[in-house]
Every structure is written in structure tokens, then in C-alpha cells.
Amino acid sequence: MERNNPRVAETSTSNAVNGLFGLVRQGELDQTLLTLKISFNSNESEEQTKIDYSPKKLRARDMVSPFRVGRTVDARRLSVNDSYRDVENNIRRTVAKLNELWDQIHMSESARVARVGVAFGHIAKLLSDMVTSEENMVAAVGTDIENGLNKIDRMRSQLKMEPWENTKAPPGSIELLKSIEKELKKLTPLYETRKREQDQLLEQLTQLSNRLGIDDEIVTKKDEDDLLSVDKVRMLEARRLKLDDMLQKRIRQASQWQADMLKFSRKVGSSVDPDDENLQVILKLDFTKEDVCLSETMMGSIETYHAQLKEMYCEHVQEKEFRWTELHAQLTELWDHCHVADIERTIPASYDPESHTEKDFEEMSNEICRLECLYEARKEVCDVLTKWKDKWAEKIAIEEKKKNVDYFQNRGRENNVFLDAKIERTLNEFTLPKLLKSLITAYDNYRETHPDDDIRVEGFTPPDYVKWVIDEYNASKELERKSRQLQRNMVSTSALRTPQSARGKLPPRPVSSSKLEPFRKRLRYDSSQSTLSPCFNSTTASIPSMITPTKRIKGGPKHSSPKHSSPKIRMTTARCVLGYYPWMLIKYGCYCGFGHIGDYAEPVDGRDECCKIHDECYGNLTKNRICHCALQEYFTPYKRDCYMMKSVTCKDLKGTCGRGLCDCDAAVVEC
Incomplete structure (x- = not known):
């Protein structure tokens, strides 16, 4: 009876719906979706319609809403009315199913009505909540869009970027x-x-x-x-x-x-x-x-x-x-008295606050005490050696003074030349030898009284030290002498001279008779070393001829530049030098010259041209400007290639220089 009663069925359905939606409201199906799948088919009967309450994960194809309207509606999906009818039919079928369930337990009518009422209340509340939630969602989307746009504008503006x-x-x-x-x-x-x-x-x-x-x-x-x-x-x-x-x-x-x-x-x-x-x-x-x-x-x-x-x-x-x-x-005074070598004077003269300590002061005081005792014992020898050093320094000072160019040009009488010469002679002949003898005597006496103490000055005994100083001095003087001699041999001393007249010396004039000769005042250039031409010789030239020459000199210059005369030389006395760099000697006829001619002068006569050919043949002229035929004391064989591409060798000690080996050498032989 209750099963066929519609009120009982409706009440049972209401109670079932109430129980169902109560579970949904309480959230007992957390993180699952209770999907109500309705298999709708218009050709199927009502009995074939089934309700699936199983929870499943939401798939992407299930996220399309069947309630969309307007242009966004997919034509393949159900219409809005069909969707609404499906929902209504689902509710009705659900209520019917609930009534069947309630009939099985013979639920009362009042209980069924109450459960169905609660169920429909939940459905109404659910729909209301859905609308409210969607409204809030739409409002939130609008708010987020507005805030996002403002934030983008502010950020791009502060970053100096264009508006978005x-x-x-x-x-x-x-x-x-x-x-x-x-x-x-x-x-x-x-x-x-x-x-x-x-x-x-x-x-x-x-x-x-x-x-x-x-x-x-x-x-x-x-x-x-x-x-x-x-x-x-x-x-x-x-x-x-x-x-x-x-x-x-x-x-x-x-x-x-x-x-x-x-x-x-x-x-x-x-x-x-x-x-x-x-x-x-x-x-x-x-x-x-x-x-x-x-x-x-x-x-x-x-x-x-x-x-x-x-x-x-x-x-x-x-x-x-x-x-x-x-x-x-x-300490310095004691060093000088005891003649301590410079290498042994290790204590600096100035105080260094960074490195010197009180210990250094003690060491200096101890050294002073030691040297004082040492000087007391060696006083006689040290004093004599000190006197000899002073006199020797005086001698060296005089010699250094004499090396000055202005020493003998004593117009203001700054230098007493004769007094210096007398002092130097006294030092060399009397004072220094006497002091040396006194030193030897004093040292011998000291050795007799102090046989275990050996005085050393620069590694020598005092007498040996004096002899060593003298030997070093003599060696240096000899070295200076050889250097000056070598320089004189290397540098030409010839000067320009006006060529002599072709007529030779003039006959004696009456003014130069024997009676008047002692009374005649000689000119200072009347000497064998004069650089003037013989035509200016006061013994052979008359006064009118010196002022206005009566006859033109045939051998004289025809222009302002004087013509150089080349003295006759013997080529067999030449020496060939390799690797040496002598000055070019004009007296040997070398075209490369020196002094007034210069390093790049051209040959002036046949002999110079010959020398030019010879030097260029040996290939050394263009490199070092060396005259290979210069007279030198040392001889070194050498080998060069000439312009004829022939190898020539200078081996002859007589200076023939590979005579006749090529055309260039043939010219040298003729020269």
C-alpha cells in the first residue's frame, strides 16, 4: 500500500534527497567530484535510465558547461531547454528512486515529507550559493583586471617603458x-x-x-x-x-x-x-x-x-x-790613525732609527776602546805612515792641478807655478823617500818588540803598502803615456798651408845683411813649424811683395778654397788593419780624410782616387770609413771580396796587400 501511495513515495524521495545533499554540504566527499552522469536517450525507456554516483577525476572534455548561451554555444551540444529538462527529469528520477528505497524500509509519510522538504531546501540553497559564488568570481575578475592594469602601468612607468x-x-x-x-x-x-x-x-x-x-x-x-x-x-x-x-x-x-x-x-x-x-x-x-x-x-x-x-x-x-x-x-779618527781599510769600516756615519738599537751603540763603544789600545801600541808606525800619506796626497794634488788647461795661463797669479814645481821636486826627491825610510825603521822596531803582532794595511805591511801605492801610480802614469802616444799616432796634426810659389825662395834682400840681422825683429811665425806659406817668410819676402805681390803665384789657389798638397809617401810601409778604427790620416793620401776635409770628402788627386778604389775593393770603407793603408804598429791579415767578385787576402807584412790579385789591387800597386 505504501509503495503505491504517491505521498509516501514523495516523502521517501524527499528524505533521500535530503540525505544525499546533506553529505554534499558537509564536504565528506573532499577532493572528489560527485558526478551525476545521466545517460539520456529519447529512444530508451525510463527503466533504462541509470544514475552513476561514483566519484571520478574531472577531465578536460567534461569542463564545457551545458548552460552556455549565445554565440559561444557549441551547436553539437544540447540546448538550454534540454539541459533544464534533463535536470528536472534527473530530480524526478532521483525522487522516484528514493521512494523505492524508502518503501523497502516502510518509511512513514511524515518522515518522507520532511526529508524531501529538506532536500529541496538544500537544492535551493545550493543554487543560491552557486549564483553568489559566480557573482563574486566575476567581480573578482574585474577587480584583478583593474589592479593588474594599474600595477603594469606603474611598473612600466617607473622602468621608463612604453604603456602596455x-x-x-x-x-x-x-x-x-x-x-x-x-x-x-x-x-x-x-x-x-x-x-x-x-x-x-x-x-x-x-x-x-x-x-x-x-x-x-x-x-x-x-x-x-x-x-x-x-x-x-x-x-x-x-x-x-x-x-x-x-x-x-x-x-x-x-x-x-x-x-x-x-x-x-x-x-x-x-x-x-x-x-x-x-x-x-x-x-x-x-x-x-x-x-x-x-x-x-x-x-x-x-x-x-x-x-x-x-x-x-x-x-x-x-x-x-x-x-x-x-x-x-x-771612531773615524781612530780608523784614520790606525789606517783601517775602507772595506773594514762597516759602521755607517749616520744614525738610522729604524735599524740601529742600543746594541749598536755598545758595539761602537767597544770598537773605539779596541782601536785606542791598538793605536797606543802602534803609534810610531801609524804616525809615520800618516805623514807619508799626507805628503803623497799633496803630490797628487799638485799633479792634478797641473792637468788643468788654465794652470799655466797665470794672468791673475792664482797659481804659483814655480813654487808648485819646487814643492813637487822636494816631495819626490827628499820628503817621500825620507818618510819611507823612517817607516821601514819604525816597522822593524815594532816587529822586534811585538813579534806576534803583524800590522796590515790593505793586506800589506806598511812598507809594502807604500811600495804598492808607488807601483800603482807608476803603472797608471805609464798607461796614460801610452794612451797619449797612441792618440798622437791616430790623430793627424797636419794643417792647411798655402802652396809655395813656383819660383821658390826669393834671394836675400839688402835689408837682411849680416850687420843688420841681429837687430831685425823676427816675426813669431818665422819658424819651421809655421803653417803659413813661404811667401810670407820675413827672411825671403820684401815688404812691397807682402802687401802687393809683384808676380802671380803659379801654384797658388785660383779661388777662395785652398788646394791641398799631398806629401809623397811610401806605400810599402803601410799596414792593413782589420777590426781597428783609426782616424783617417791625410798624410797617407786617404780620400776619406780627417778634420777640415771631413768623412765624406771626395778624392782630390790620383793618389786619393787610388786609395778610394783600394778601400772600396776590400768592402770596408762604406761600413766603417777606415783607411786600410794607414800606418799602424800592429798588423792583422784579413780577407774581403772586391767588386770583381775575386777573393783577395792581405798577408804580406810589408803592406803590399794582395798585390796584383785584381784590377783594384793593380791600381793600388801603381799608387
Whole structure:
């Protein structure tokens, strides 16, 4: 009866729906989707319709809503009315199924009505919640779009980028929201990087201001997420560089003062007040730490302590220098008296506060005591040797004075030449030999009284030392003599001369008779070494001929440049030199010349042309400008290739130089 009663069935259905939607409201099917799959087929009967309550994962193809209307509706899907009818039919079938279930347990009518009422209440509430939720979702999409657009505009504006535009997505759509989220995802890393850099810059400025003790105006932002302008960032960066440079300078200055004060305190020692806490802190402080403040007040305090310690240090050093100078003066005097070699004088003359200590003063005092005792024992020998050194230095000074070019041009009587010569002669012949004999005698007497003590000066005994000095002096003088001789042999002393007249010397004039000869005043150029032509000789030329020549000299120059005469030479006396660089001697007829001719002069006669051919043949002229036929003391064979591509060898000690080996040598032979 109850099974066929529609009220009972409706009540049972209501109760079933109530139980079903109660479970959905309580959320007991968490993270699952209770899908109501309805297999609808118009050709099938009602009994073939089945309800599937099994929970399944949501698939992409199931996410298409059957309630879409308008242009977005897929034509292949059901219409709106069909969807609504499906829902209604599903509810009816669900209620019918519930009634069947309730009939099995003979549920009362009141219970069924109550359960169905609750079920429909839940359905109504669910629909209301669905609408409210979707309304909130739509409002949230609009809000997110608006906020996203504002955020994009602000970020792109602060990053100095163009405004963002999106013409593809419809306004207020989810597609537009996704485009906004994509743009924000792209802008956020760059924006965050800029923001982090600016925050670090502001932090560095704050730290530098604190370390320098500067009350700098701190730059603030309107919003924590805002970026500073480019001009503001540049200004802050310049400010940071300035403050950092100031800090580094103060650190270097403070570190230098600290190092100086540590050095001063080590030298001064007990003069430093150990109870001064500020000084002790400054001496131990590490100025490179970030928590150390180097303000102007702090730098002034450090400078004050530095000045105080420096003054104490300078006084200490002056006392030490004075003491060192006195001891070294005594030591130097004893070194001179005892004739200590320079290599053994290891104690410096000046005091070095960095390296010298009190131990060095003790060593100097001990050395002075030792030399005083030594000088007392060797006084006789040392005094004689000192006198000999003084006289020898006087002799060397006179010789050095005589080497001066202006020594003998004594117009102002600065140099007494005769007195110097007398003193030098006395030193060489009497004083120095006498002192040497006295030295030998004194040294022999000392050896008799002190057989175990051997006096050494530069590694020699005093007499041997004097002889060694004299031998070195003589060797140096001999070396200078040979050098001057070699220079005279290398450098030509010939000078230009006006050619002699072709008629030879003039006959004697009456003015040069024997009676008047002693009374005639000779000219200073009347000598065998005169560089003037014989036509200017006062013994052979008359007065009128000197003023206005009566006859033209045939051999004289026809222009302003004098013609050089080449003296006759013997080529068999020549020597060929390889690797030597003698000056070109004009007296050998070498075209390369010297002095007034120059290194690039052309040959002036046949002999010079011959010498040119010879030198070019041996290939050494163009390289070293050497005249191979110059007269030299040493002979070195050599081998060269001539222009004829023939090998010639100079082996003849007589100077024939490979005679007749090529055409060039043939010219030399004729020369």
C-alpha cells in the first residue's frame, strides 16, 4: 500500500534527497567530484535510465558547461531547454528512486515529507550559493583586471617603458586577466632587480653616513614598492662614491697614523702613558671594520695623539743622533790613525732609527776602546805612515792641478807655478823617500818588540803598502803615456798651408845683411813649424811683395778654397788593419780624410782616387770609413771580396796587400 501511495513515495524521495545533499554540504566527499552522469536517450525507456554516483577525476572534455548561451554555444551540444529538462527529469528520477528505497524500509509519510522538504531546501540553497559564488568570481575578475592594469602601468612607468596595450582579449574577460598575469610575470624580475639595487644603494649610503659621522638626509620612498627616478639614483650614486672616497681616505690616514704611533711607542718606550685608555684603544683599533666610526672628532683625536708621540719620538731620535755622531767621529779618527781599510769600516756615519738599537751603540763603544789600545801600541808606525800619506796626497794634488788647461795661463797669479814645481821636486826627491825610510825603521822596531803582532794595511805591511801605492801610480802614469802616444799616432796634426810659389825662395834682400840681422825683429811665425806659406817668410819676402805681390803665384789657389798638397809617401810601409778604427790620416793620401776635409770628402788627386778604389775593393770603407793603408804598429791579415767578385787576402807584412790579385789591387800597386 505504501509503495503505491504517491505521498509516501514523495516523502521517501524527499528524505533521500535530503540525505544525499546533506553529505554534499558537509564536504565528506573532499577532493572528489560527485558526478551525476545521466545517460539520456529519447529512444530508451525510463527503466533504462541509470544514475552513476561514483566519484571520478574531472577531465578536460567534461569542463564545457551545458548552460552556455549565445554565440559561444557549441551547436553539437544540447540546448538550454534540454539541459533544464534533463535536470528536472534527473530530480524526478532521483525522487522516484528514493521512494523505492524508502518503501523497502516502510518509511512513514511524515518522515518522507520532511526529508524531501529538506532536500529541496538544500537544492535551493545550493543554487543560491552557486549564483553568489559566480557573482563574486566575476567581480573578482574585474577587480584583478583593474589592479593588474594599474600595477603594469606603474611598473612600466617607473622602468621608463612604453604603456602596455592588449587589443586581443575582450575587456573584462578572463583572457584579459591571463594576459595581465603574463605581463606581470615578465615585468616582475626586472622590477625586483631594480628595487633590490636601489635598496642596497640606500643601505650603503646609510652605512657610509654612520661610519663618517655625517647627519646625511636619508632618502625615503612614498611606497616601499616604488622605484626612485633615474636622476635621483644618479645623484645618490655620486653621493655614495663621494662618501666612500672620503671614508677610504680617512681609513688610510688613520692607519698611517696608527702605524707611526706604534713605531713611536716602541722607540720611546716608557715615555708613553700606559693608563691612557683612549691611546691604547687607538693603537689596537681596526679601522677597516664596519662598526668603526671615523668622524671628524675621531680623526682629530687620532691626529692629536700622533702629534704628541711624534714630538717625543723626534726628541728621542735627536738625542740618539747626537750620541751616534760623537762616537762615529771618534771612531773615524781612530780608523784614520790606525789606517783601517775602507772595506773594514762597516759602521755607517749616520744614525738610522729604524735599524740601529742600543746594541749598536755598545758595539761602537767597544770598537773605539779596541782601536785606542791598538793605536797606543802602534803609534810610531801609524804616525809615520800618516805623514807619508799626507805628503803623497799633496803630490797628487799638485799633479792634478797641473792637468788643468788654465794652470799655466797665470794672468791673475792664482797659481804659483814655480813654487808648485819646487814643492813637487822636494816631495819626490827628499820628503817621500825620507818618510819611507823612517817607516821601514819604525816597522822593524815594532816587529822586534811585538813579534806576534803583524800590522796590515790593505793586506800589506806598511812598507809594502807604500811600495804598492808607488807601483800603482807608476803603472797608471805609464798607461796614460801610452794612451797619449797612441792618440798622437791616430790623430793627424797636419794643417792647411798655402802652396809655395813656383819660383821658390826669393834671394836675400839688402835689408837682411849680416850687420843688420841681429837687430831685425823676427816675426813669431818665422819658424819651421809655421803653417803659413813661404811667401810670407820675413827672411825671403820684401815688404812691397807682402802687401802687393809683384808676380802671380803659379801654384797658388785660383779661388777662395785652398788646394791641398799631398806629401809623397811610401806605400810599402803601410799596414792593413782589420777590426781597428783609426782616424783617417791625410798624410797617407786617404780620400776619406780627417778634420777640415771631413768623412765624406771626395778624392782630390790620383793618389786619393787610388786609395778610394783600394778601400772600396776590400768592402770596408762604406761600413766603417777606415783607411786600410794607414800606418799602424800592429798588423792583422784579413780577407774581403772586391767588386770583381775575386777573393783577395792581405798577408804580406810589408803592406803590399794582395798585390796584383785584381784590377783594384793593380791600381793600388801603381799608387
